Amino acid sequence: MLFLIIKRILLGFITLFIVSIITFVGTEVLPGDACTTYLERQAFGEQLEACYRRLGLNVPAYERYISWALNAIQGDFGYSLSGEMPIKEVLGPRIKNSLVLASAAIFIGIPIALILGIITALWRDKLPDVAISTVTIFAMTIPEFISATLLILIIAIWLEWLPGIVIVPTDVSFLELLPNIILPVVAIAMIMTAHMARMVRSSVIQVMASEYVQMAILKGVPYWKMVFKHVLPNALLPAINVVALTIAWLLGGVVVTEVVFNYPGLGRLVIESISNRDLPTVQALAIILASIYVSINLLADLLTLMLNPRLKTLQIRK
């Protein structure tokens, strides 16, 4: 078991290493670089040379990669080009904001998704299922930029209940941020909840059709006891991985929603730094997003392993 965890963590690091190389090579082969972007028309001669020296772009690529990587491990991603401030400081509040948005969506969305999924599965083909399933399929198919825009139109513009876009400084305190995030959270939670509810529904239905559930019924186990003891633990195991992917997706910045609501999170930072050709920031973002994905998936796998007795013994036997 311990060996397996160590192995998985090592594999995670290898993944991150490969991601870092890909992003580094990717930014390297793009035409132009930070200096040509920054200096625009003055990008020639003495000024360009000076810029290269200042940013350390005059040394060979592999040397730059090594020094960048060594610094990145310590949390130092260098300087952002546009703001000319440490990327660490740019990222900090953005990560916090994305975290706030993601956790709000998670805490609201996941319980609702589970409940809806279970209800639709248990009342399969009956009224509750038909009603909820219609709504969830509808919510799934509407792209988030449309639902987000509609929310702004109805709640913010017509009803004037909540602010439509977020116009606050990036490093605003949590309480001040709160009223601003309600609409983005609803927009994200809608699509996420719909997806997960469908997933949970099919998983529960599959388990309900299994021989062991039939056996439990024939054993005389009362309905709700059967649902909680025999169905849900087995049906929700596969859901863990889907939940993990959703969380990673949320933390990685819900780009479209953040842009529509002008929300100062990681997703908008990605768009901003790409359009500004702020390559150091792009690199840092790539690594951070990859780490989030890798670590959350690792956590999900370990959780599955712990909760599934079948996998646990298999590992021990090996």
Added chain:
Amino acid sequence: MTDIIQKVKNLSIGFRSKKGEEILILKNISTNIKKGETVGIVGESGSGKSTLALAMMGYVKHGLYTIGGECQFNSSNLLKMKSKDLEKIRGRKIAMIPQNAGQALTPNLKIGYQIDEALQLHSDLNEKEREKKISELLNKVRLPSPETIALRYPHELSGGQQQRVAVAMALAGTPDLLLLDEPTTGLDVTTQAHVLELLNFIAKDTGTSMVYVSHDLGAIAQVSDRIIVMYSGEIVLEGPSRDILKRPIHPYTHGLLKSIPKLSLAGLPESMPGSQPQPGTIQSGCSFFDRCNFSDENCKNNSPQLEFLKDINTSVRCFNYEKLVKENQVSQTVNKIKNKSQDKEILNLSEVSISYAKQKLLDQIFNRISDDNPTVKDININIKKGETIALVGESGSGKSTILKSIAGLLRTKDGLIRFDENRNLSSDLKERDPNDLRIIQLIFQNPDESLNPNHTVEEIIAQPLKLYFGLKGEELKKNIIDLLQKVRLGEFYTSRYPRQLSGGEKQRVAVARAFAAKPDIILCDEVTSALDVSVQAAVLNLLQQLKEDFGTTYIFVSHDLAVVRAISDRVAVLYQGRLCEVGPSNDVYKFPSHPYTEVLLGAVLEPDPDIKPKLVAEDIVEERPPEKGCSFQGRCSRMVGDICKKEIPPWQLTDSGNAIRCHIPIKELQKEQF
């Protein structure tokens, strides 16, 4: 009539097809189950037998519904009962033992909890008493060390142990009626015999009534007092078990009994033509009409009713049963197979060992296999051209492993596989040239999985023809039709998909595909295990016919000793990946034999109430072969001493050329031990 425990009255269950038609799975079934009696319900897949058993618990599967009739238990109709009331009957009054205990035990709950759950629901015992009761129950079903078993998860037990747990769980509520849905199908012969013996004991011990559902007349014969034969959703024959098995007066039962291979008879049994009609396809007349040897114009137009014959206490659904009454005994005729093997050797395995052990990194790098105690070891077999050699043994005996290695699907650790006396076949599939691949073809157990569901029959058979012979156009088409005719399928099958075929037809397509490569050797891996009995005989006859036409050599793997007896010239008995006995089938099935062969033969269930299985050894198979000595030492009841644990036994030859690997002298082995 107080001694009736369950009364099924005019029960019809069905589903609505996509076109909105009502299709019947059960047609107007009426029968009674008496107190203390064991009733066997027998029928092939799709006959509605499981649906009937589930209905007896008031359970109808999702998608099906009750069209009419009742299932009365204590004079209340289970099918109309509220689920609150059903919960009090299920598990307490009527309990179910499922077919596949591995699937029927909830994977995330410990064995102890699952039995405890039944006790909590159906008894007034407190926690301490329940704990004691769990141990008692596990003891009763003869599971070793109940305390530790209770703490295990279902997947940590073997198939036989899981089945025993399911029995213990059913007994927890001390039910009056036990329903058993194919409780031993999928278990090894020895395990099956042990479980049946346990069930018989329980029935006698507790006086519980049982309904035993199975396709296996051998198992039914061992347990039941009365037999109900079902065909296409109807009861076609019902009566005392001895009469049904000895003098079946319905043509279907008659044919079914004839088509079962028996240990006592070498040779292929007669097959019954056709297969059971799909639900909803029979419009008028007798549902068995097109497969019946006794049918006439009347059978085609009118449906026979179930007729009760008072003098023999039997009900039969047939217009012409009198013809069968005259015929009396089932006279089984078999097509004796002739041993057509030549002296020429076609395949030779020498010192073959195969390992499943996970290899260490260093060994992986150097591409070698190191394992001191491999799964399969020291296999020496010499196969003659044109013979049928069978590999038999329980699951885990390595029989399929050896087949895979011959086919090149699994690398051998040591040893050589030689074709045609001088050609070494590489153990790595990638190193075999196309001709090496062509000469050995494989037929798998389950045609549902071995045929690509997205290919038509034509595409399936065309593949080897294109691959090995480069056939195209007209010639290809002609060859495909030829092959289909060889396996007795008409030309119109070419455009069909596997899902449009019955099990037997699918397996015929798989046989045609194997023969398309014009192979010298065909490996048959449990080819009839997934088929119904009546279809099994037809496929066996087909294989035999093809072999006589083409001179092919078969290597036949099966756990069913009666099937092996019917088709093979020579038999090799394996235990834990080591050979125990090799010889002509006539001799292997007679004494003297290896103690393990004796165990296997003793456990075979014959569809005859007078032949009881003999249980010699325990049915628990070790996880790994022993490091030293005889492979069978763990279960052998005839051990002669320490020598069995220390030395690998020598090969001993009998007069007829049967080789037995045992420390006991041949003369001793000659004596039957029971």
